[in-house]
Amino acid sequence: xxxxxxxxxxxxxxxxxxxxxxxxxxxxxxxxxxxxxxxxxxxxxxxxxxxxxxxxxxxxxxxxxxxxxxxxxxxxxxxxxxxxxxxxxxxxxxxxxxxxxxxxxxxxxxxxxxxxxxxxxxxxxxxxxxxxxxxxxxxxxxxxxxxxxxxxxxxxxxxxxxxxxxxxxxxxxxxxxxxxxxxxxxxxxxxxxxxxxxxxxxxxxxxxxxxxxxxxxxxxxxxxxxxxxxxxxxxxxxxxxxxxxxxxxxxxxxxxxxxxxxxxxxxxxxxxxxxxxxxxxxxxxxxxxxxxxxxxxxxxxxxxxxxxxxxxxxxxxxxxxxxxxxxxxxxxxxxxxxxxxxxxxxxxxxxxxxx
Amino acid sequence: xxxxxxxxxxxxxxxxxxxxxxxxxxxxxxxxxxxxxxxxxxxxxxxxxxxxxxxxxxxxxxxxxxxxxxxxxxxxxxxxxxxxxxxxxxxxxxxxxxxxxxxxxxxxxxxxxxxxxxxxxxxxxxxxxxxxxxxxxxxxxxxxxxxxxxxxxxxxxxxxxxxxxxxxxxxxxxxxxxxxxxxxxxxxxxxxxxxxxxxxxxxxxxxxxxxxxxxxxxxxxxxxxxxxxxxxxxxxxxxxxxxxxxxxxxxxxxxxxxxxxxxxxxxxxxxxxxxxxxxxxxxxxxxxxxxxxxxxxxxxxxxxxxxxxxxxxxxxxxxxxxxxxxxxxxxxxxxxxxxxxxxxxxxxxxxxxxx
Ligand SMILES: Cc1ncc(COP(=O)(O)O)c(C=O)c1O
Ligand SMILES: Cc1ncc(COP(=O)(O)O)c(C=O)c1O
Numbered sequence: 001x002x003x004x005x006x007x008x009x010x011x012x013x014x015x016x017x018x019x020x021x022x023x024x025x026x027x028x029x030x031x032x033x034x035x036x037x038x039x040x041x042x043x044x045x046x047x048x049x050x051x052x053x054x055x056x057x058x059x060x061x062x063x064x065x066x067x068x069x070x071x072x073x074x075x076x077x078x079x080x081x082x083x084x085x086x087x088x089x090x091x092x093x094x095x096x097x098x099x100x101x102x103x104x105x106x107x108x109x110x111x112x113x114x115x116x117x118x119x120x121x122x123x124x125x126x127x128x129x130x131x132x133x134x135x136x137x138x139x140x141x142x143x144x145x146x147x148x149x150x151x152x153x154x155x156x157x158x159x160x161x162x163x164x165x166x167x168x169x170x171x172x173x174x175x176x177x178x179x180x181x182x183x184x185x186x187x188x189x190x191x192x193x194x195x196x197x198x199x200x201x202x203x204x205x206x207x208x209x210x211x212x213x214x215x216x217x218x219x220x221x222x223x224x225x226x227x228x229x230x231x232x233x234x235x236x237x238x239x240x241x242x243x244x245x246x247x248x249x250x251x252x253x254x255x256x257x258x259x260x261x262x263x264x265x266x267x268x269x270x271x272x273x274x275x276x277x278x279x280x281x282x283x284x285x286x287x288x289x290x291x292x293x294x295x296x297x298x299x300x301x302x303x304x305x306x307x308x309x310x311x312x313x314x315x316x317x318x319x320x321x322x323x324x325x326x327x328x329x330x331x332x333x334x335x336x337x338x339x340x341x342x343x344x345x346x347x348x349x350x351x352x353x354x355x
Numbered sequence: 356x357x358x359x360x361x362x363x364x365x366x367x368x369x370x371x372x373x374x375x376x377x378x379x380x381x382x383x384x385x386x387x388x389x390x391x392x393x394x395x396x397x398x399x400x401x402x403x404x405x406x407x408x409x410x411x412x413x414x415x416x417x418x419x420x421x422x423x424x425x426x427x428x429x430x431x432x433x434x435x436x437x438x439x440x441x442x443x444x445x446x447x448x449x450x451x452x453x454x455x456x457x458x459x460x461x462x463x464x465x466x467x468x469x470x471x472x473x474x475x476x477x478x479x480x481x482x483x484x485x486x487x488x489x490x491x492x493x494x495x496x497x498x499x500x501x502x503x504x505x506x507x508x509x510x511x512x513x514x515x516x517x518x519x520x521x522x523x524x525x526x527x528x529x530x531x532x533x534x535x536x537x538x539x540x541x542x543x544x545x546x547x548x549x550x551x552x553x554x555x556x557x558x559x560x561x562x563x564x565x566x567x568x569x570x571x572x573x574x575x576x577x578x579x580x581x582x583x584x585x586x587x588x589x590x591x592x593x594x595x596x597x598x599x600x601x602x603x604x605x606x607x608x609x610x611x612x613x614x615x616x617x618x619x620x621x622x623x624x625x626x627x628x629x630x631x632x633x634x635x636x637x638x639x640x641x642x643x644x645x646x647x648x649x650x651x652x653x654x655x656x657x658x659x660x661x662x663x664x665x666x667x668x669x670x671x672x673x674x675x676x677x678x679x680x681x682x683x684x685x686x687x688x689x690x691x692x693x694x695x696x697x698x699x700x701x702x703x704x705x706x707x708x709x710x
Contacts, residue, residue: 030418030507037417059412062392062520063385067501070425070554071561076507107561142507146422147558152385152431152497152522154557154591156565165417167507182546189544189580191537193559199425200555202509203502204548206426206462210511225544226581236509 008114009038009122014054024132027170029304030140034127038119038164041148042109047162050119052126055165063150065157071147072199073102076236076303078138078169079124079355081131082343087124087355090341092117094260099143102196107156108145115162116143123164124355130168135342140169140304172236172305173218179234179298180217181283181315182208186225188232188255195254205235217314219300223283224255230280237300237308238262242329243289244296246275261301261337267349268336274329283315290320298322299330307334363469364393364477369409379487382525384659385495389482389521393474396503397464397515405474407481410520418505420512426502427554428457431591431658433493433524434479434710436486437698442479442710445696447472449615454498457551462511463500470517471498478519479710485523490697495524495659527591527660528573534589534653535572536638536670537563541580542610543587549610560590572669574655578638579610585635592655592663593617597684598644599651602631616656616692622704623691629684638670645675653677654685662689 014035022032033055040050066072075095080088096117100110120141124131131139143164149157185208188194193201205220212220221239224230232250233239238259241248247269252258269276289295290313298310309330312321339345340352369390377387388410395405421427430450435443451472455465475496479486486494498519504512540563543549548556560575567575576594579585587605588594593614596603602624607613624631644650645668653665664685667676694700695707 031505033418055417057414057416059414061412062410062518063388063497063522065558066554067421067427068429068497068499068554069557069561070427071558072422072425074423105562106558107565140507142418142423144423150386152495152520153527154560156558156561163417165507167418172508184546186544186546189541189547191539191541191563191580191583192544192547193555198555198558199421199423200548200553200559202424203420203426203461203511203553204555205509206424206511207460208546210462225546228546 008050008118010049010051011122011126012051012053019129022168024137024168027168029169029172030167032167034130034139034166034168036123036126038123040111040115040119040162042160042162043158047109047112047115050115052119052123060148061150063152065147065149065151068152069147069154070198070200071106071108071157072145073099073106073108074142074144074197074199075099077141077143078303079131079141080138080341081133083133085133086343087128087131088341088343089353089355091260091264091351092120092353095143098197098258102198103145105193105196106198108147108160111145111162120164121355123166127166128355130166132168135338136170138169140167142167173308176311177218177300177308178216179219179221179310179313180212180215181221181231181313182223183228183316185220187222189225190254192255195252195257197257202235209235215314221313229282229284231283231286232256234300237302237305240265240299240301240330241281241286241295242297244294246277247329248277248279248281250280251278259302261303261306264337264351265301265307265333268333272336286313287315287320296323296325297328297330307337363405363473365404365406366477366481367406367408374484377523379492379523382523384524384527385522387522389485389494389523391478391481393478393519395470395474395517397517398513402464402467402470405470407474407478415503416505418507420502420504420506423507424502424509425553425555426461426463426512427500428454428461428463429497429499429552429554430454432496432498433658434486434496435493435696436488438488440488441698442483442486443696443698444708444710446615446619446706447475447708450498453552453613457553458500460548460551461553463502463515466500466517475519476710478521482521483710485521487523490693491525493524495522497522528663531666532573532655532663533571534574534576534665534668535567535570536576536586536668537578538583538671540575542577544580545609547610550608550612552612557590564590570669576668584637584639586638586641587611589655592657592660595620595654595656595685596636596641596650597652599649600630602629602684603636604633605635606633614657616658616661619692619706620656620662620688623688627691642670642675651678651680652683652685662692
């Protein structure tokens with residue numbers, strides 16, 4: 001190993017790279033990691049010096065709070081390579097802000113900008129060869145924080161570990177995405193943690209999603225838990241509905257994650273002169289629009305899935321298929337968005353940040 | 356180390372014990388563990404042979420699903436020692452059943468009885484000296500299961516680890532417990548995971564509980580998230596209200612943990628001829644009863660806290676102090692319950708199980 005140090009980060013280089021063993025054309029989402037990881041521990045009331053070191057398992061006590069109380073948050077970002085071999089991030093400040101909002105809601109310490117964004121720049125410089133050129137190729141970035149303090153008493157930890165791991169990725173979904181609208185289960189409570197990227201929000205969806213999968217649906221569109229009448233979001237995507245030529249998406253709220261892709265789509269749609277309305281769409285409106293033919297598109301939007309057209313939805317055991325369009329707004333917006341991300345079009349919003 | 360094996364469990368004995376270093380009169384809840392732990396891994400679609408071995412940290416991959424998606428559940432039980440030095444469990448079948456209900460809701464594999472209850476008996480035989488005689492002394496038992504499979508994609512793990520760790524314990528709360536009634540935050544959604552002992556339910560409460568602590572309250576009494584009008588439960592306790600001579604407690608539901616202590620209290624109260632009603636108590640009823648003097652007691656009930664009298668509650672910035680009673684039903688029931696647990700009174704219910 002080759003130890004180097006800059007002032008803010010200790011760096012221990014891996015003695016060899018796995019990169020030549022990877023089949024970059026056939027990646028399954030999220031199961032291969034690059035050679036290095038970033039670790040930064042919080043203890044004695046403060047953040048310690050971060051380290052970048054070879055990716056490897058680490059030791060935790062059986063009573064670590066993350067195991068018992070789920071005190072854990074994460075972010076999901078991507079790095080893109082342009083045709084000049086430069087590596088870019090997309091609105092990283094948004095993920096950094098949201099991470100610290102999640103931290104606050106979960107009673108965890110906020111992570112300093114030098115550690116989150118500074119550390120991310122540093123590890124991406126080291127791992128830049130893992131970002132492949134060409135639309136659709138990305139390096140998925142997973143910053144996360146777990147409670148490492150010990151003790152089986154339901155109270156916040158006093159020790160935490162912040163980490164960044166990186167996974168080369170292509171598409172999140174392969175194949176068509178059909179969804180089912182939630183009638184009984186839900187993902188978030190009023191006054192709960194739905195707006196945080198908290199670990200517990202995701203496993204809470206596994207069982208209902210498994211039931212949906214068994215019926216042939218890839219995802220659930222969640223509704224508000226009190227009445228199940230308002231369409232909210234999907235597992236890891238915000239959701240847009242196009243009725244005639246208007247796009248609708250639910251407002252962000254305590255129950256809904258304030259997605260970066262979602263807010264970028266809203267801005268792009270406005271720029272493109274597409275009519276976009278941020279308001280709750282009711283289930284009956286969707287069903288009615290599907291029945292009378294005014295429902296043109298539904299799509300999910302999120303960093304992992306990018307923009308994902310939905311081919312049909314089920315509600316109360318009735319399945320509604322969406323039309324196959326020549327002029328899909330989803331695909332038009334996806335093109336605009338990815339052109340900015342891959343630097344194929346001018347970024348008039350100032351969203352992209354070079355590594 | 357001294358390796359022995361029975362047919363079902365591999366046992367690796369610790370070479371020395373920490374027991375002589377422990378000050379059993381001054382225990383802080385949940386931060387000291389016995390010499391051994393039980394581990395049983397689930398992989399390739401089945402449970403492997405469990406091992407009892409020295410308590411120690413273990414390795415996990417940075418992409419382990421428990422870190423990212425909070426797929427983790429637990430139980431809380433206690434072992435008690437009677438005056439003949441025999442060790443007893445209290446209704447362990449209830450915890451075993453509830454654990455597997457939690458597993459199902461969190462899309463985790465159910466743990467076999469031989470592993471959960473069989474393993475618990477085995478480790479308690481080894482650690483019996485850690486259970487101290489005398490009312491109030493217990494060995495707190497923490498069975499738990501975490502998703503150890505790797506990959507940053509929000510879907511159930513294919514690998515899990517079930518563990519049992521043990522912590523000598525006295526009281527959970529030291530000092531008086533005042534509570535605040537939730538007006539904005541909540542712990543569980545309709546159709547959510549509130550009835551499961553899922554890790555994420557607990558960290559979700561840390562921030563609102565911290566706010567309550569800062570105002571001088573130890574706990575929150577949660578209300579239903581849709582209307583905040585129904586009194587539900589506290590962080591790790593179900594809650595009982597005594598108005599005149601009637602005890603009330605909320606029905607168990609999708610949002611409320613079906614507590615073993617709660618159901619034991621209901622049975623004990625019935626046996627003692629105490630009027631007990633299982634129904635939602637509304638916040639306004641409680642406030643009115645406090646104002647007109649008919650509210651006699653509030654107490655929390657849970658394995659860790661046993662029965663915990665609450666001295667007062669706050670609602671909409673008004674604080675209501677409860678009377679100090681000579682004939683507290685809470686203390687009477689606590690006495691009955693702990694007499695059964697410590698084998699000081701006959702267990703006509705068949706709740707106690709000898710190790
Ligand atoms: C619950 C949820 N909703 C929406 C999103 C989309 O957010 P973003 O566009 O920031 O990735 C995500 C994924 O990150 C998510 O986890
Ligand atoms: C949320 C919650 N409610 C109630 C209880 C009380 O349940 P039990 O009496 O089974 O310990 C617990 C603790 O176990 C709990 O975590």
